[in-house]
Amino acid sequence: MKMGAFGRVMFAVYVAVFFLYLLGPLAVMGVSAFNTPEYPQVWPFEGFTLNWFDALFADQDLMYGLQTSLWIGVLVVLVSVPIGLAGAIVMTQINARLRSTYYLIVVSPVLTPGIIIGISTVVFWRQLTTVTGMRFFYDGIVLTVLGQSSFISAFCMLVILARLQRFDRAQEEAALDLGASYPQVFFHILLPFLKPALFSAAILAFLSSFENYNTTTFAILSDKTLTTVLAGRVRQGSTPAISALAVIIVAATILGAIAYELWKRREDALAGHRRRAAAKAEIEEADVGFAPAPAE
Amino acid sequence: MSGTSGLAIVIGLPFAVALLFFGLAMLERRYGIATGPGFFQRNGLAIGLYLVIAVGFWAFFIIVLPQLAMVDMSFRPKLPFAQMGGPKDVFTLENYRYFLFGSTTSTASWNYLHIKAFFLTIGVSILITLFNFALCYPLAFHMAQSAAIARLRLLLLLLIIPYWVNEILRAFAFRVLLSSGGVINKLLIGAGLIGEPIDFLGADIGLYMGLSYAYLLMMIFPLYNAIESLDKNQIEAARDLGAPWWHIHAFIVMPHAKPGIASGCTLVFMLTAGALAAPLVLGGPRTLWFTPIVYDRFYQAFNWPQGAAYALILLLTCILFVLTVLKVFRLSLGEITR
Numbered sequence: 001m002k003m004g005a006f007g008r009v010m011f012a013v014y015v016a017v018f019f020l021y022l023l024g025p026l027a028v029m030g031v032s033a034f035n036t037p038e039y040p041q042v043w044p045f046e047g048f049t050l051n052w053f054d055a056l057f058a059d060q061d062l063m064y065g066l067q068t069s070l071w072i073g074v075l076v077v078l079v080s081v082p083i084g085l086a087g088a089i090v091m092t093q094i095n096a097r098l099r100s101t102y103y104l105i106v107v108s109p110v111l112t113p114g115i116i117i118g119i120s121t122v123v124f125w126r127q128l129t130t131v132t133g134m135r136f137f138y139d140g141i142v143l144t145v146l147g148q149s150s151f152i153s154a155f156c157m158l159v160i161l162a163r164l165q166r167f168d169r170a171q172e173e174a175a176l177d178l179g180a181s182y183p184q185v186f187f188h189i190l191l192p193f194l195k196p197a198l199f200s201a202a203i204l205a206f207l208s209s210f211e212n213y214n215t216t217t218f219a220i221l222s223d224k225t226l227t228t229v230l231a232g233r234v235r236q237g238s239t240p241a242i243s244a245l246a247v248i249i250v251a252a253t254i255l256g257a258i259a260y261e262l263w264k265r266r267e268d269a270l271a272g273h274r275r276r277a278a279a280k281a282e283i284e285e286a287d288v289g290f291a292p293a294p295a296e
Numbered sequence: 297m298s299g300t301s302g303l304a305i306v307i308g309l310p311f312a313v314a315l316l317f318f319g320l321a322m323l324e325r326r327y328g329i330a331t332g333p334g335f336f337q338r339n340g341l342a343i344g345l346y347l348v349i350a351v352g353f354w355a356f357f358i359i360v361l362p363q364l365a366m367v368d369m370s371f372r373p374k375l376p377f378a379q380m381g382g383p384k385d386v387f388t389l390e391n392y393r394y395f396l397f398g399s400t401t402s403t404a405s406w407n408y409l410h411i412k413a414f415f416l417t418i419g420v421s422i423l424i425t426l427f428n429f430a431l432c433y434p435l436a437f438h439m440a441q442s443a444a445i446a447r448l449r450l451l452l453l454l455l456i457i458p459y460w461v462n463e464i465l466r467a468f469a470f471r472v473l474l475s476s477g478g479v480i481n482k483l484l485i486g487a488g489l490i491g492e493p494i495d496f497l498g499a500d501i502g503l504y505m506g507l508s509y510a511y512l513l514m515m516i517f518p519l520y521n522a523i524e525s526l527d528k529n530q531i532e533a534a535r536d537l538g539a540p541w542w543h544i545h546a547f548i549v550m551p552h553a554k555p556g557i558a559s560g561c562t563l564v565f566m567l568t569a570g571a572l573a574a575p576l577v578l579g580g581p582r583t584l585w586f587t588p589i590v591y592d593r594f595y596q597a598f599n600w601p602q603g604a605a606y607a608l609i610l611l612l613t614c615i616l617f618v619l620t621v622l623k624v625f626r627l628s629l630g631e632i633t634r
Contacts, residue, residue: 011438018435019454022512025469026458028479032472040472041479086350093335098317100630105355107633111562111618112611113570115587116366119607121358123600124365127303150358158633182340211462214572218594230464234577238471246465250457257456261449 026250033243040240052240053248059241065229068141069210072225075145076152076209077202083149084156084201085194088164091157107158109151114214121147121219140223147219148209155208156201163197196267203260302372306364310356363611370605391605410589417586418613421568424508425561428515432560436519437549441528455513463510467577470506471497474578498580506574511567515560522556523549558625559632566614586610 032040036047056062087106094102109117121143129138167190175185191198213227220228233242325334336344371387390400398407439451458466473479474496481493496502526549534544550557575585590610593603622629 011434014434015438018431021431021509022458023454025466025473025509026461029465029469029472039477041477041482082346083350083354086347087354089339090347090351093338095321100628102355103630105359106351107629109359110633111566111614113566113587113614115570115572115590116607116611117362119590119594119603120362120366123369123604124306124362127306127365131303146358149354150362153354153358182343186340186343207460211460213463214570217572217591227462227464230462231573231576234464234468234471238468238475242465242468243472246461246469249461249465253457253460254453257453 026246029243030247030250032240033247035240038239040238040243052244055239055241056244056248059233061224061229062226062233062245065224065226068224069226072141072144072148072216073206073209075141076148077205079145079149080153080156080205081198081202083153084160084205085198087153087157088160091161092164107154110154112151114151114212115218117150118147118215118218121150121215122221138221140219140221143219143221144216144223144225147215148212151215152205152208156205159201159204160194160197163194167193302368303365306361306368310360310364314356366604367608369601370608372601374599374601391602392609394602395606395609409584410586413584413589414586414609416584417569420504420507421565424504424511424568425515425565427508428512428564429519429557429561432512432516432519436516437523437545440520440523441526441531455516459513463571463573464577466510467506467574470502470509470578474502474505495580497578498582500580500583503574503578503580503583503585506578507568507571510571510574511564514563514567518556518560518563519553520556522553522559526552554625555627555631558621558627562618562621562632565617569614569617570610 029040031045033052034048034050035041035045036049036051091099091103091106125138125143125146129135171189171193172185175189176182180188211227213231216225217228217231230242230245233239338344339347370391371389372385373388373390375384393403394400394407395410396407397403397405398410435451439448443451471478475481476493476495476497478496480496481490484490485493530548530552531544534548539547570587571585572587572591575583575588579585579588586606587610590603590606593599593606597603618629621627622632
């Protein structure tokens with residue numbers, strides 16, 4: 001869009017306001033984590049301290065909740081990525097008339113409010129475990145993993161599906177013609193092709209699980225995760241220790257984003273390198289062939 | 297909890313439907329209507345089994361059956377454990393009656409509190425959705441169509457920073473900002489603009505700002521992705537033909553970005569209407585929001601069937617919203633969940 005000078009100034013003001021709204025509250029909270037008063041305050045800045053970080057790590061409940069959250073995150077990755085992979089493969093194979101119904105069912109959790117997923121998970125498993133006498137299965141961590149996996153598997157499926165749609169079936173057929181078995185094709189051709197998508201899906205699954213509150217607060221029953229403990233802490237009153245936690249999460253996000261960016265660039269560079277090598281090999285092959293290479 | 301009868305219905309129905317489909321598929325194969333290799337021929341037995349079990353478990357035990365169990369429960373009375381599945385455990389509308397009339401038996405007076413909270417939640421969620429769309433659209437357009445690569449990377453990084461900060465912390469940030477001893481009030485008092493701190497949280501200003509803030513990013517990424525795929529030449533051509541800027545947006549960019557707009561709006565509405573953290577942290581004692589009411593049915597009133605009924609009312613509203621968006625924008629579900 002070409003804009004006049006006035007338009008450009010207005011747009012700059014708008015972008016500034018947008019990012020002030022987006023990052024301002026986090027910045028204010030971040031500063032309050034380093035300020036000495038008991039109540040999170042930014043101004044007046046009475047003195048720099050790191051005590052709130054110590055207070056955070058000394059909070060037994062929060063640390064316990066953090067452990068549970070990490071544990072649940074790992075389990076959700078182990079459940080959601082395989083389910084998402086299967087869901088994506090079935091999506092490409094299911095017959096056309098069933099596809100829209102199947103799509104509607106597996107994508108519906110993405111558009112369902114989190115508390116409803118949490119509630120329905122608890123209601124169903126409470127009945128099922130009572131009737132079948134498997135009460136040991138009625139456990140906060142198990143239910144949270146099941147509840148979160150409903151929509152996180154759908155995220156994973158969509159990520160994997162995006163890459164699967166670019167898969168060349170000819171590779172699979174060539175391998176089968178050369179005598180590969182189905183599991184061999186799956187493990188040596190399909191999975192390596194999907195590796196970047198599986199990796200992205202795993203990271204997405206872990207982070208979505210780690211930050212989830214709505215589903216978790218119901219499904220966790222009497223156990224605790226980081227978000228449910230946090231909710232209790234915030235309701236009790238404001239302490240800068242909570243701000244300190246936000247500072248850690250934001251710092252981790254920035255580092256993660258930079259690492260991801262570097263990884264992606266490396267992948268792109270490798271892919272480019274492979275393409276060039278393949279092109280070179282083709283030219284050499286043409287040179288040693290019987291027919292003279294076509295003049296470019 | 298409704299004993300075995302409810303569970304039998306909940307589990308039996310979907311499996312009967314699945315078996316029916318399977319039977320039809322077998323028939324098609326037998327009479328040669330279906331062509332091509334069969335599912336197990338194509339994947340081999342081991343991989344085929346993995347696919348069937350993983351997707352079956354997900355579709356039935358994680359998605360469909362829990363929802364059906366919740367629906368079943370919402371039509372049952374609240375009973376002590378011993379009487380479940382007994383003669384008193386019959387289908388009833390009393391939980392829905394309570395939502396409308398504030399009593400399980402009489403229909404004399406309306407349940408103003410809950411009905412008001414429900415409509416306020418829906419109305420405010422729609423307004424917040426529109427506000428977020430208006431706020432994000434210009435930036436999304438700029439990023440997708442005219443920002444240089446270096447600036448685009450910087451903007452994306454800035455947008456990513458708050459992304460994994462969970463809802464509780466987002467709400468807490470607004471509490472630090474807006475509470476009576478918070479930053480904004482201190483600044484205003486320090487500047488001599490006001491004498492008394494303003495009660496932002498009691499007036500629900502904090503709640504609405506916090507809700508809008510919490511899901512801002514859910515709007516901008518779908519919009520950005522959708523506008524990015526628009527060919528720049530179309531905009532150039534329109535401008536060369538003398539179209540004013542608002543024409544370009546109304547007749548070229550927005551129609552093209554329709555799936556992204558619908559996707560962003562649906563997500564923001566669903567998340568706002570179902571938000572629990574922000575009302576808990578930022579709501580005042582008189583705040584009306586529907587989700588905490590649902591939460592209280594379970595954990596204050598310990599009335600699970602009623603909670604299930606309230607949750608179902610919320611779910612139906614969200615489904616209705618999605619269907620309306622799809623109808624208005626003439627889209628399919630597949631287009632908005634990319």
